[in-house]
Amino acid sequence: MTVEILLQNIANGITLGSLYALLAIGYTMVYGILGLINFAHGEIFMVSTYFAFYGTAVFALPWQVAFVLAIVLTALLGVVIERAAYRPLRDAPRISVLISAIGVSFLMANLGLVIFGGRPKTFYRPPIFQTPIELGGVKVVALFFVIPLLTAILLVILNYIVYRTKTGLAMRAAQWDFDTARLMGVDVDRAISITFAIGSALAAVGGIMWGLRFAEINPNMGLFPGLKCFIAAVFGGIGNISGAVLGGFILGFGEIMLVALLPGLAGYRDAFAFIVLILILLVRPTGLLGDKQRVKI
Amino acid sequence: MSKNTVPALVCENVTMKFGGLTAVSDFNLRVPEGALYGLIGPNGAGKTTVFNIVSGVLRPSAGAIKLFGDDITGLSPDRIAYRGIARTFQNIRLFQNLTVLDNVLVGLHLRREVNLAQALLALPQHRAEEARMAQTATQLLEEVGLDDFSDYRANALPYGQQRRLEIARALATKPKVLLLDEPAAGMNPAETENLMRLITDIREEFGVTILLIEHEMKVVMGICERMTVLDHGEIIAEGTPAEIQRNERVIKAYLGGGAVVGNKGS
Amino acid sequence: MAGKSILKPILKIAAVCAALVLFFLLLWWGQEHWDAYAVRILNLCGIYIAITLGLNLCNGFTGQFSLGIAGFMAVGAYTTALLTMAPEIKQAVYFIEPLIYPLNSIQWGFFPALLMAAVVSGIVGFLVGAPAIRFRGDYLAITTLGFAEIIRVVFTNIVPITNGALGLKGIPPHTDLVWSWGFALICIAIMARLMKSSFGRALKAIRDDEIAAEAMGVNLFSHKCLAFVLSAMMAGVGGGLLGNLITTIDPNMFRFPLTFTVLMMAVLGGLGSITGTVISAVLVTVAMEALRALEEPRVIFGLALPGIPGMRMVVFSIALMIVILFFPKGFMGDREISLDRAKRFATRLCRTNTSRQG
Numbered sequence: 002m003t004v005e006i007l008l009q010n011i012a013n014g015i016t017l018g019s020l021y022a023l024l025a026i027g028y029t030m031v032y033g034i035l036g037l038i039n040f041a042h043g044e045i046f047m048v049s050t051y052f053a054f055y056g057t058a059v060f061a062l063p064w065q066v067a068f069v070l071a072i073v074l075t076a077l078l079g080v081v082i083e084r085a086a087y088r089p090l091r092d093a094p095r096i097s098v099l100i101s102a103i104g105v106s107f108l109m110a111n112l113g114l115v116i117f118g119g120r121p122k123t124f125y126r127p128p129i130f131q132t133p134i135e136l137g138g139v140k141v142v143a144l145f146f147v148i149p150l151l152t153a154i155l156l157v158i159l160n161y162i163v164y165r166t167k168t169g170l171a172m173r174a175a176q177w178d179f180d181t182a183r184l185m186g187v188d189v190d191r192a193i194s195i196t197f198a199i200g201s202a203l204a205a206v207g208g209i210m211w212g213l214r215f216a217e218i219n220p221n222m223g224l225f226p227g228l229k230c231f232i233a234a235v236f237g238g239i240g241n242i243s244g245a246v247l248g249g250f251i252l253g254f255g256e257i258m259l260v261a262l263l264p265g266l267a268g269y270r271d272a273f274a275f276i277v278l279i280l281i282l283l284v285r286p287t288g289l290l291g292d293k294q295r296v297k298i
Numbered sequence: 299m300s301k302n303t304v305p306a307l308v309c310e311n312v313t314m315k316f317g318g319l320t321a322v323s324d325f326n327l328r329v330p331e332g333a334l335y336g337l338i339g340p341n342g343a344g345k346t347t348v349f350n351i352v353s354g355v356l357r358p359s360a361g362a363i364k365l366f367g368d369d370i371t372g373l374s375p376d377r378i379a380y381r382g383i384a385r386t387f388q389n390i391r392l393f394q395n396l397t398v399l400d401n402v403l404v405g406l407h408l409r410r411e412v413n414l415a416q417a418l419l420a421l422p423q424h425r426a427e428e429a430r431m432a433q434t435a436t437q438l439l440e441e442v443g444l445d446d447f448s449d450y451r452a453n454a455l456p457y458g459q460q461r462r463l464e465i466a467r468a469l470a471t472k473p474k475v476l477l478l479d480e481p482a483a484g485m486n487p488a489e490t491e492n493l494m495r496l497i498t499d500i501r502e503e504f505g506v507t508i509l510l511i512e513h514e515m516k517v518v519m520g521i522c523e524r525m526t527v528l529d530h531g532e533i534i535a536e537g538t539p540a541e542i543q544r545n546e547r548v549i550k551a552y553l554g555g556g557a558v559v560g561n562k563g564s
Numbered sequence: 565m566a567g568k569s570i571l572k573p574i575l576k577i578a579a580v581c582a583a584l585v586l587f588f589l590l591l592w593w594g595q596e597h598w599d600a601y602a603v604r605i606l607n608l609c610g611i612y613i614a615i616t617l618g619l620n621l622c623n624g625f626t627g628q629f630s631l632g633i634a635g636f637m638a639v640g641a642y643t644t645a646l647l648t649m650a651p652e653i654k655q656a657v658y659f660i661e662p663l664i665y666p667l668n669s670i671q672w673g674f675f676p677a678l679l680m681a682a683v684v685s686g687i688v689g690f691l692v693g694a695p696a697i698r699f700r701g702d703y704l705a706i707t708t709l710g711f712a713e714i715i716r717v718v719f720t721n722i723v724p725i726t727n728g729a730l731g732l733k734g735i736p737p738h739t740d741l742v743w744s745w746g747f748a749l750i751c752i753a754i755m756a757r758l759m760k761s762s763f764g765r766a767l768k769a770i771r772d773d774e775i776a777a778e779a780m781g782v783n784l785f786s787h788k789c790l791a792f793v794l795s796a797m798m799a800g801v802g803g804g805l806l807g808n809l810i811t812t813i814d815p816n817m818f819r820f821p822l823t824f825t826v827l828m829m830a831v832l833g834g835l836g837s838i839t840g841t842v843i844s845a846v847l848v849t850v851a852m853e854a855l856r857a858l859e860e861p862r863v864i865f866g867l868a869l870p871g872i873p874g875m876r877m878v879v880f881s882i883a884l885m886i887v888i889l890f891f892p893k894g895f896m897g898d899r900e901i902s903l904d905r906a907k908r909f910a911t912r913l914c915r916t917n918t919s920r921q922g
């Protein structure tokens with residue numbers, strides 16, 4: 002492998018890792034607070050790309066406006082899904098909530114198919130992101146810098162919200178001990194809504210970046226990238242935001258490098274994440290940065 | 299060595315650490331066969347942790363558990379149940395969606411003599427065993443006074459009866475040693491009275507050795523021959539009820555710890 | 565008295581046997597004489613009953629929420645197809661890379677092939693289950709989903725055995741009503757017997773409280789494996805019957821939507837109910853076919869309506885959401901319809917009627 006190709010792969014790894022990280026945060030936050038794999042998170046991500054697509058291509062809004070609008074709408078969508086499909090089941094058996102999540106995921110993927118059509122759509126890519134930049138003899142487009150940079154900025158903001166604001170405190174309290182937090186007067190419902198809003202907004206940023214990076218979007222793009230990002234969250238230690246980012250990067254990098262170094266195994270790319278998941282759970286069930294949960298007997 | 303000289307249950311220098319917290323430290327216990335032995339101590343003393351270790355839910359950080367002289371440390375809970383230790387739970391853990399009768403029948407499962415194929419083919423051995431099991435289970439329910447409720451779902455029973463059902467279910471495994479974790483919790487005085495009689499009856503009828511955790515002092519003092527007192531994971535006293543009641547350290551532990559002797563919620 | 569007690573079970577067995585014989589004669593006759601479309605749907609009903617029972621055994625009765633059923637179906641479908649296809653057809657189908665020896669030259673009968681499917685999917689079920697059952701709840705769900713996905717990816721890639729993404733064509737159409745409903749009845753019988761035995765109670769105990777079950781001496785590993793393996797075997801044989809019904813299979817058939825469909829049948833019928841599963845599997849299978857119209861273009865009153873792909877699944881997802889939100893136990897919960905119950909119900913009805921008259 003030449004240096005050039007190696008650098009290109011590293012750039013690919015960093016971008017994919019950033020995208021995974023953005024999605025993984027949503028999974029980890031929701032799992033942390035509700036103990037639920039939000040199967041619908043992948044579809045939230047998918048829908049966000051369509052919001053942006055319709056904004057730019059159909060309503061011909063300036064892309065800045067369209068993207069911000071898409072992020073806001075997606076955040077709302079996340080909140081609505083929680084209200085409609087998860088909140089009524091707060092005291093139901095966990096399995097019911099999981100089934101509900103799977104149901105929402107399926108409903109959205111198929112509604113997407115019905116409304117958006119099965120054929121992939123071409124995502125509008127503002128030229129500014131395609132500006133070539135030369136770096137040490139390698140030419141890459143600006144997008145490759147924008148994605149990790151934006152991810153980093155969002156992480157700083159997120160950390161501020163979670164660790165420095167009252168809302169963040171409520172979220173962490175609810176995550177630590179749901180019932181006690183409720184008894185102590187924490188507005189758990191609000192904390193959960195905010196968690197969904199933030200997670201979905203980050204997924205929307207990820208979705209838009211995805212569109213900019215890969216140019217094509219389709220209604221089935223949610224489930225598996227979504228599950229992979231859940232795996233990234235487990236990898237890092239579920240409930241732990243830094244862990245999710247770390248997991249996202251390791252998974253994104255790992256996938257790119259697997260294909261680059263062992264092209265013979267490229268066909269197994271989609272199984273890679275699951276193999277990692279199973280190994281992690283067998284060896285270190287709490288993930289890289291997670292801590293142990295205990296059952297009281 | 300004759301069986302009478304070997305204690306039914308022995309804990310030897312058992313220590314349990316959870317991260318930085320030492321829940322039980324250097325715990326020693328000898329329960330002679332046929333005894334009704336008490337384990338008491340204020341909240342968080344480590345009593346339930348001892349039960350969890352003895353029943354195999356937790357593996358001790360150090361030390362050994364012996365059942366009639368056999369080392370059972372580190373065996374899985376189901377193996378330990380098979381060896382002859384059964385327990386109830388402080389926070390009731392019944393099979394909520396099964397009937398009262400089925401709850402007891404599950405306890406009989408481990409001593410089954412019929413294999414899966416025989417059961418699936420409904421061979422006569424299977425039918426005979428099912429009949430036998432149903433009979434035993436009904437007797438056990440009679441023993442704890444729940445025979446009228448055998449068709450109820452377990453979660454439909456009132457609290458006190460759920461505790462009795464847990465005892466019947468534990469007895470179904472044919473234990474040599476029975477561990478009861480706060481069986482009187484949440485019972486009214488009349489129910490507690492009945493429970494005390496039940497526990498002593500069980501020991502007579504089933505010849506089982508009983509280790510009892512209880513906050514209700516009336517119960518422990520009334521029916522246990524000896525007891526060990528734990529505080530902060532350490533043994534602070536051991537002896538007969540009369541000795542314990544007079545023990546300075548015990549009185550201090552209970553009053554100093556802020557716990558009210560004789561009454562406690564869940 | 566003694567004579568009566570011996571006579572009664574014998575009579576009962578005879579009655580059941582007679583009913584079975586009649587039932588299968590009817591199916592055998594119907595296979596030839598009924599409308600081909602109806603026969604196809606009835607076949608699917610039988611197959612889905614079996615597969616959904618398998619899923620329910622694991623997810624409902626034992627409480628081990630697994631999402632790997634499509635993977636086990638794939639294993640069974642490929643095993644059966646590879647064993648029953650004629651060597652000449654195999655040669656024609658595998659044009660990218662030839663099928664490996666000895667698979668390329670053998671052709672078995674349907675029954676041994678299905679048996680083999682049961683064995684292979686059972687083994688795969690064990691290999692998947694043994695590590696996965698240590699996880700609880702959501703984690704078990706996602707690892708089993710992962711295993712199913714791994715199976716699919718592997719099947720797409722081992723071209724000399726599976727023909728890769730192209731899949732298999734020309735599988736002999738062995739499956740008929742006697743096979744599909746025969747297997748459905750076997751699965752119903754197994755489930756009914758199992759749930760009436762000590763083993764079934766132990767499985768339900770695990771569902772309700774794992775820690776208590778273990779403390780009562782139930783070995784979690786062996787019992788969960790039992791549920792997992794039996795479930796995988798039912799799915800595997802079901803997959804085999806399916807493959808030999810529709811005669812073409814490819815790895816992409818066995819993706820998550822297939823698992824979702826089966827899961828939906830189980831949830832609608834009630835996780836933990838055999839009769840509920842049977843009813844629901846039949847209803848959903850028929851509805852699936854009926855709603856197929858939604859996705860196909862057609863003309864109504866001179867109006868050309870385009871088919872809407874995905875519409876069927878939208879309807880079913882909404883149905884699932886309604887059930888889970890408003891009737892979380894499905895329409896049967898964990899209750900069963902049995903002859904005894906029906907009899908009791910009938911007597912009660914008669915009694916109220918007579919009392920009203922009197």
Ligand SMILES: Nc1ncnc2c1ncn2[C@@H]1O[C@H](COP(=O)(O)OP(=O)(O)OP(=O)(O)O)[C@@H](O)[C@H]1O
Pocket residue numbers: 295296316319321339340341342343344345346347348388
């Ligand atoms: N699995 C565990 N992980 C971490 N800490 C634990 C665990 N189990 C128990 N502890 C801690 O060990 C200590 C002893 O707990 P234990 O439940 O044994 O007390 P107890 O004597 O039964 O009290 P109570 O009367 O409240 O039932 C407590 O501080 C408890 O928080």
Ligand SMILES: [Mg+2]
Pocket residue numbers: 345346347388
């Ligand atoms: Mg306790």
